[in-house]
Amino acid sequence: MLPDEPARPQSEGTAELPGCYRHPERETGVGCSRCGRPICPDCMVSASVGFHCPECVRGEAAEHRPARTRFGGLPTADGALVTKVLIGLNLLVFLVTEYLSPKWGVRLAMLSGTSFGGVPVRYGVAQGPEEWYRLFTAVFVHSGPFHILMNMISLWVLGPQLERVLGRGRYLALYLLSGLAGNAFAYLVTGGNVFSVGASGAIFGLLGATAVLFRVTRTPLGPVIALLVFNLVITFSVSAIDWRAHVGGLVAGAVTGAGLMYAPRGRRNLVQGLTLAGVLAVVVLMVVVESALLGA
Structure with missing residues (x-):
């Protein structure tokens, strides 16, 4: 390129990718389908739609408590x-x-x-x-x-x-x-x-x-x-x-x-x-x- 030639804009494909929220040094184009945080392959957890980050997976597990009977017991296959x-x-x-x-x-x-x-x-x-x-x-x-x-x-x-x-x-x-x-x-x-x-x-x-x-x-x-x-x-x-x-x-x-x-x-x-x-x-x-x- 000649000194007086104008600089060519970079294409979108070469734009810098964000780093994983847990491993900033790793660039990734994938984000958590729940919170949107960028996640690298090591942090991806497969979900029914896209991928989830580890924090969202732990939060989801905490929300899903085991079923209980009316008075607090655990239901069982053999009730006797x-x-x-x-x-x-x-x-x-x-x-x-x-x-x-x-x-x-x-x-x-x-x-x-x-x-x-x-x-x-x-x-x-x-x-x-x-x-x-x-x-x-x-x-x-x-x-x-x-x-x-x-x-x-x-x-x-x-x-x-x-x-x-x-x-x-x-x-x-x-x-x-x-x-x-x-x-x-x-x-x-x-x-x-x-x-x-x-x-x-x-x-x-x-x-x-x-x-x-x-x-x-x-x-x-x-x-x-x-x-x-x-x-x-x-x-x-x-x-x-x-x-x-x-x-x-x-x-x-x-x-x-x-x-x-x-x-x-x-x-x-x-x-x-x-x-x-x-x-x-x-x-x-x-x-x-x-x-x-x-x-x-």
Whole structure:
């Protein structure tokens, strides 16, 4: 080009390309289809339309939270898995304690202190924390085929519905806390001489939670009230039945169910967690108070 010749303008194809927003030294002609920032091949994430940058992908993933049941649980393909496992555990313990090694029935049962000749004797739960495990293990021990048959039928009728709406973790917590509360209340009321076994306290807890569920979902309460009244009549009519465990489990199940189902969506986890912790604290308090009284 001669010195006096005018400079020729550069064509658009030779214009300088922007640098990647994460790697400025790399020129690129591709931008994020969401935010428009330039991205190099190493930063491109394929999308249904164009490419996205890593930040937009992370933000999109955070927006898409996993589906939840009405009361905060994770939906599952098998809505009765925990119920089936609980039934299996009850049957396994029954087989061991009834046929294979009956002595384990006494080791796992809910026993407390008693008195011989006016002299207080402490054993079982009354012996202290080292045998508080009986409050839990007694839930899986049954006194005979008819006892476990009725409890497992009730568990199968009541359990799956609650498991599906609460989710596995919350449902399991409801079941175990109801059983623990029933045994703890029996210990608190009877104290010096109690022998109690069976999942009935937990079953009554599920019944109480079912009543709360029907109330929340505005389902007619007639059937569940009729079932509850029928069971309470049997509870107080048969002397061999521990009504204390039934009543304790029923109250604990209703209170726990209310805390789980009426928790506001914005603070659901906090309210539900405090409910479970509160019921457990009451269980421990009942056991500590009665143990202290028996030891006095």
